[in-house]
Amino acid sequence: MQSKPTTIKEIARILNISPSSVSRGLHDHPSIGAVTREKIKQLAKSLNYEPNNAAILFQKGKTYTIGVILPELSEHFFSTAISAIEDEALKKNYTVIFAQSHDNYEQEVKLVEKMKNQRVDGLLVSISKDTSKFDHFEKLNSFNIPVVFFDRIPPFKNVHYVACSLESATVKAVNYLLKKGHRSIGMINGPNTLYASDERKDGYMQAITFNRLKVDPSLIINCDLTEQGTIEAANQFLNHKRRPTAIVAFNDYVALFLIKYFKKLNVIDEFDVVSYANLPIISYLDHTPVASVEQYPYLQGQKAANILLDLINSPNAETQAYYNTIVESDLIINNVEE
Known part of the structure; x- marks a missing residue:
């Protein structure tokens, strides 16, 4: 049966000195002579003494x-x-x-x-x-x-x-798709509660407007970031009167849900997808986002x-x-x- 941990008080009792002297000796305080310090340390070592970190941290006011x-x-x-x-x-x-x-x-x-x-x-x-x-x-x-x-x-x-910088990142993403010739670009955005969703939306609208195109709010769809939410957004795009040829997805997971669904419907080659986060796994897929925002x-x-x-x-x-x-x-x- 393991004995109780050795305490400073026990060391002090054996050496017939005060607990505060033991504490100072263990911390090499100059007020304790070299001989006494060595006795304290040797006894502490022989008794397997370990400092009570919880007590020390409590005294410092930090954990x-x-x-x-x-x-x-x-x-x-x-x-x-x-x-x-x-x-x-x-x-x-x-x-x-x-x-x-x-x-x-x-x-x-x-x-x-x-x-x-x-x-x-x-x-x-x-x-x-x-x-x-x-x-x-x-x-x-x-x-x-x-x-x-x-x-x-x-x-x-x-x-x-x-x-x-998600707003500027989205500007880069949309500009890249416009440079590739896309003129109807959809966005699967995140929930309205996320500030990051606003940043993506602002960047999207900024890029579209700067390129003298008309912003169509119905091409920006919010979802809950789940696979089912992504599928629902995808279906809205598939049935849209201005069916997009490229989609900006909230992150790589949403992009993967989207690509999986489009592959199932055999329409994957009809869309370019851009995402965020740049997951290493996407490089191993047979169908990948054409670009991904690296967020470091x-x-x-x-x-x-x-x-x-x-x-x-x-x-x-x-x-x-x-x-x-x-x-x-x-x-x-x-x-x-x-």
């Missing part, structure tokens, strides 16, 4: 833990971002706790509460597709827990965030983690201006020479 809440860990974008977050946290001796909202607002609210109860020092968040209220994040202010959003961010500036998830995760760690360790975090960091995107052309 050296950051929380991360994201929609789906299984998505390549988020798993790549997590690698960056872990890498940056490790450099500063921080532990990372991950949780998934599964794109559900109620789940996200519960997870924020759990992270607070775990006494995380800060929180990194990519919001769910259903999130339209942000009270659960604002409540963290009273607990001095800073929050940095990344990728999927709230639709306002008075928060810390890192995101990709590792860089987003890296920047978001560093901002959060700066906020945690800054004595004047509350008076600092908000970090609004934009990562420039690139349009990656698949199997096509520009």
